[in-house]
Amino acid sequence: MKSLNIDLGERSYPVIIGENLMGSADxxxxxxxxxxxxxxxNETVAPLYLPALREKLDPLFSCESLVLPDGEVYKTLDTIKLFYDKLLQHRFSRSSTIIALGGGVVGDMAGFAAATYQRGVNFIQIPTTLLSQVDSSVGGKTGVNHPLGKNMIGAFYQPKCVLIDTLTLTTLPKREFSAGMAEVIKYGLISEPDFFSWIEQSVDALLHLDSAALDYAIMHSCDTKARIVSLDERESGVRALLNLGHTFGHAIETSQGYGVILHGEAVAIGTVIAARLSNLLGWLTANDVERIVNLFRCLELPVSIPASMSIDAFFQHMAVDKKVLNGKLRLVLLKKIGEACIVSDVSQDAISTALEASYS
Amino acid sequence: MKSLNIDLGERSYPVIIGENLMGSADxxxxxxxxxxxxxxxNETVAPLYLPALREKLDPLFSCESLVLPDGEVYKTLDTIKLFYDKLLQHRFSRSSTIIALGGGVVGDMAGFAAATYQRGVNFIQIPTTLLSQVDSSVGGKTGVNHPLGKNMIGAFYQPKCVLIDTLTLTTLPKREFSAGMAEVIKYGLISEPDFFSWIEQSVDALLHLDSAALDYAIMHSCDTKARIVSLDERESGVRALLNLGHTFGHAIETSQGYGVILHGEAVAIGTVIAARLSNLLGWLTANDVERIVNLFRCLELPVSIPASMSIDAFFQHMAVDKKVLNGKLRLVLLKKIGEACIVSDVSQDAISTALEASYS
Incomplete structure (x- = not known):
C-alpha cells in the first residue's frame, strides 16, 4: 500500500494505492x-464490487446505493437529478458522505452531486478503471456534459480521499484499459521523457497487467498529476498542460456522440493531431511523432480521425471548448517529448493541415 | 456612495451602496x-432597468440578456438549463462574466449558473429588492429549490462585487419591501439590540422610503452580514445564526408551494415561532416576544402560521432541512433580543407547543 498527498492547503487529501484495498473498510x-x-x-461495476463494499459499510452507517446506467451518454444534468431525488427521499443531511465506485463518468457525476447537494457534502472516490485511477479521480474536476459541449457544467470540488484498488483492473475490459493508457502516456509526453521511454519498453508487461508495472504506472501518473494540481488547482496556468490532446479529443467525442468513442481513445487521436501540429510548427521531430503514433498503436488505441468527421466539425466544436480564452483557441502542443507548452496564436491553416494529415 | 469589504482572503469583494449607481458603468x-x-x-425587472444597463455595457462588451419568468416557483434546475443553453449557444468562454440584475431568485440562480458553467465564471450581483440587498446577494450562497426542499441544490460561490443601487427600491412593490424588512429585523434580533430598537423607532421613515433611514438600514445589515460571513464562509459555525426563523420559514414556504408566500414573510412567521419557543424555554421574555410580533405587524408582515398547514407538515419538512446535523434538528433561538444561540436538543413537545401558539 502506497500513499500520496494532494497538497491543496485545507483541501489536501491522500491518494491511497494498493491491491485489494476494498477487502477491508479500514x-x-x-x-x-x-x-x-x-x-x-453503475450497472457494470455494481455486481462486481458493490455487495462487498456495502457489507463493510452497512453495519456502521445508514447506507444507500444509487446504480446508474453505464456510459458517457448518461453523464447529464438529468442523471444528476436522480442523485438529488435519492438523497432527499432518504433525508440525507449536509453531514452525509457520497462515495463514487466506478470509472470517470461515475466519479465526475458523484463529485458534482456532492459539490451541489446542500452546497457541498463529503465525497470519496474509489475509481475502478485505469483512466479514472490515473486521471479523473485526482484533482477535483467534476461535472456533466451538455449537448453542445463536454464537461461544460461542473465544479471544482475535491474529495476527502481517493482509494485506488488495483485489483479492479483485472475485471476491466481490454479496450477500457487501453483508453486509460492514453492518459498515462500523456504524463510522459508533457513532462517526463524517461517515463515515456519506460512505457515504450513496458507495453507487454502493462498489457498483461503485470502488478509491478501497473503499480509503477499508476503511482507515477498520480504523482505527476498531484504535483501539477497542487501548483494550479483551478487551471489558470500550468494545469492546462494536462489537456494535451483534449481540445481535439473533446471535439471528436462531441461530434461522434458521447460513448461511441471512449474518452481515452479520443485523447489518443487528439494527441496525434497535436503532435503533427507541433511538428508543423518546427518543434517536435517527425521521428518523435512516429514514436507517439507507434506507442498508441501498440496499446491498440486509434490514431486516425473518424472518417465521418469533417475538419469544419472540429472548428465548430472547438469554438466552445473551455480552453478558449477571450475568443482565442489555446492549444497544448509539444516542444519535444517531455515538454509541453500552451499556444494561442496557431493559424487556422496550420491546424487544418495537421487535421488533414490525421485521417487514415 | 459607501463601500464595505467582505473579507474572505483571495475571495474578498466589495459591497458598494449608493443612489443611482446604475446611472454610470464606472x-x-x-x-x-x-x-x-x-x-x-426577470420579466418584472427587465423593463425597469435592463435597457439602461445594456446601453452602458453594449459598446464595451459582447453582451447578451436572459430574461426569466418572475417568481420563486421558477427557481429550479430546469431554469438553470436555460442559462447553460444561452451561454453555450453564444459560445461564452470560461473568461465570461454573468451579472444578476434582480431579486434573490435571480441572484441565487445566476450565482449557481456562474458557479457551475465551465466549473466557474466571473459573477456580479446587482440586487434590486430590499431582501436581496440586505441578505441574499452578500455571502455567496447560490442555488435552486427541489420539490422536496428549499435551496437543496447549490454551491458556495462568491461574486466579484455587489452593487446596491437604492434607487431600485422606489419601484419595489410594498409587499416585497416589507418582506425584505424581515431580514433587516433579523440582524437586530441575533446580535444588535440597539439596531432593533432603532428599527422600532424608524418604521414610518422606512415605510416612506426615507433615503437616510434606508441607507442606514441597508448599510448596517450588510455590515453585520459581512462580519458574520467573514468569520464562517461555509456555515460550519456562527453563520448558522443568520438562519433565525428560516427552519420554520422554509417549511412554510415548501408546504405552501414556492411563491405563494414570500421568503421574507415566511421568515417573519418563522421568527415569531422561534421567539415563542425561546420564551417557552425560559429565555426570551413574553414582553420581548410581543415587541417582535408588533414590529412585524407594523411592517405589515404576517405573524401567524397559514391555517392550511398542519403541525405534522412542519416536522415532515424540517426533517430534510440543511440545518439537520447527524439526524438532529438544530434551531436558532433567542436568549434575548440581540443574542441568538443554536440548540439541537429541543424536545418535539416544546416545538409543538410553540407551533400551536402561532396559529391566528
Whole structure:
C-alpha cells in the first residue's frame, strides 16, 4: 500500500494505492463523516464490487446505493437529478458522505452531486478503471456534459480521499484499459521523457497487467498529476498542460456522440493531431511523432480521425471548448517529448493541415 | 456612495451602496473580466432597468440578456438549463462574466449558473429588492429549490462585487419591501439590540422610503452580514445564526408551494415561532416576544402560521432541512433580543407547543 498527498492547503487529501484495498473498510473509515453514506456506481461495476463494499459499510452507517446506467451518454444534468431525488427521499443531511465506485463518468457525476447537494457534502472516490485511477479521480474536476459541449457544467470540488484498488483492473475490459493508457502516456509526453521511454519498453508487461508495472504506472501518473494540481488547482496556468490532446479529443467525442468513442481513445487521436501540429510548427521531430503514433498503436488505441468527421466539425466544436480564452483557441502542443507548452496564436491553416494529415 | 469589504482572503469583494449607481458603468467596469457579459434578470425587472444597463455595457462588451419568468416557483434546475443553453449557444468562454440584475431568485440562480458553467465564471450581483440587498446577494450562497426542499441544490460561490443601487427600491412593490424588512429585523434580533430598537423607532421613515433611514438600514445589515460571513464562509459555525426563523420559514414556504408566500414573510412567521419557543424555554421574555410580533405587524408582515398547514407538515419538512446535523434538528433561538444561540436538543413537545401558539 502506497500513499500520496494532494497538497491543496485545507483541501489536501491522500491518494491511497494498493491491491485489494476494498477487502477491508479500514482505509475508508477515517474519511467518512456523518452517519449516512450514499454509494454511487453503475450497472457494470455494481455486481462486481458493490455487495462487498456495502457489507463493510452497512453495519456502521445508514447506507444507500444509487446504480446508474453505464456510459458517457448518461453523464447529464438529468442523471444528476436522480442523485438529488435519492438523497432527499432518504433525508440525507449536509453531514452525509457520497462515495463514487466506478470509472470517470461515475466519479465526475458523484463529485458534482456532492459539490451541489446542500452546497457541498463529503465525497470519496474509489475509481475502478485505469483512466479514472490515473486521471479523473485526482484533482477535483467534476461535472456533466451538455449537448453542445463536454464537461461544460461542473465544479471544482475535491474529495476527502481517493482509494485506488488495483485489483479492479483485472475485471476491466481490454479496450477500457487501453483508453486509460492514453492518459498515462500523456504524463510522459508533457513532462517526463524517461517515463515515456519506460512505457515504450513496458507495453507487454502493462498489457498483461503485470502488478509491478501497473503499480509503477499508476503511482507515477498520480504523482505527476498531484504535483501539477497542487501548483494550479483551478487551471489558470500550468494545469492546462494536462489537456494535451483534449481540445481535439473533446471535439471528436462531441461530434461522434458521447460513448461511441471512449474518452481515452479520443485523447489518443487528439494527441496525434497535436503532435503533427507541433511538428508543423518546427518543434517536435517527425521521428518523435512516429514514436507517439507507434506507442498508441501498440496499446491498440486509434490514431486516425473518424472518417465521418469533417475538419469544419472540429472548428465548430472547438469554438466552445473551455480552453478558449477571450475568443482565442489555446492549444497544448509539444516542444519535444517531455515538454509541453500552451499556444494561442496557431493559424487556422496550420491546424487544418495537421487535421488533414490525421485521417487514415 | 459607501463601500464595505467582505473579507474572505483571495475571495474578498466589495459591497458598494449608493443612489443611482446604475446611472454610470464606472462602478461595474473594474469587476468585469473577459469580453462577454450575460445579464440575467426577470420579466418584472427587465423593463425597469435592463435597457439602461445594456446601453452602458453594449459598446464595451459582447453582451447578451436572459430574461426569466418572475417568481420563486421558477427557481429550479430546469431554469438553470436555460442559462447553460444561452451561454453555450453564444459560445461564452470560461473568461465570461454573468451579472444578476434582480431579486434573490435571480441572484441565487445566476450565482449557481456562474458557479457551475465551465466549473466557474466571473459573477456580479446587482440586487434590486430590499431582501436581496440586505441578505441574499452578500455571502455567496447560490442555488435552486427541489420539490422536496428549499435551496437543496447549490454551491458556495462568491461574486466579484455587489452593487446596491437604492434607487431600485422606489419601484419595489410594498409587499416585497416589507418582506425584505424581515431580514433587516433579523440582524437586530441575533446580535444588535440597539439596531432593533432603532428599527422600532424608524418604521414610518422606512415605510416612506426615507433615503437616510434606508441607507442606514441597508448599510448596517450588510455590515453585520459581512462580519458574520467573514468569520464562517461555509456555515460550519456562527453563520448558522443568520438562519433565525428560516427552519420554520422554509417549511412554510415548501408546504405552501414556492411563491405563494414570500421568503421574507415566511421568515417573519418563522421568527415569531422561534421567539415563542425561546420564551417557552425560559429565555426570551413574553414582553420581548410581543415587541417582535408588533414590529412585524407594523411592517405589515404576517405573524401567524397559514391555517392550511398542519403541525405534522412542519416536522415532515424540517426533517430534510440543511440545518439537520447527524439526524438532529438544530434551531436558532433567542436568549434575548440581540443574542441568538443554536440548540439541537429541543424536545418535539416544546416545538409543538410553540407551533400551536402561532396559529391566528
Amino acid at each position: 482505509f475508508l473509515l477515517p474519511y467518512i463523516s456523518g452517519q449516512s453514506v450514499l454509494v454511487v456506481t | 462602478f461595474l467596469l473594474p469587476y468585469i473580466s473577459g469580453q462577454s457579459v450575460l445579464v440575467v434578470t
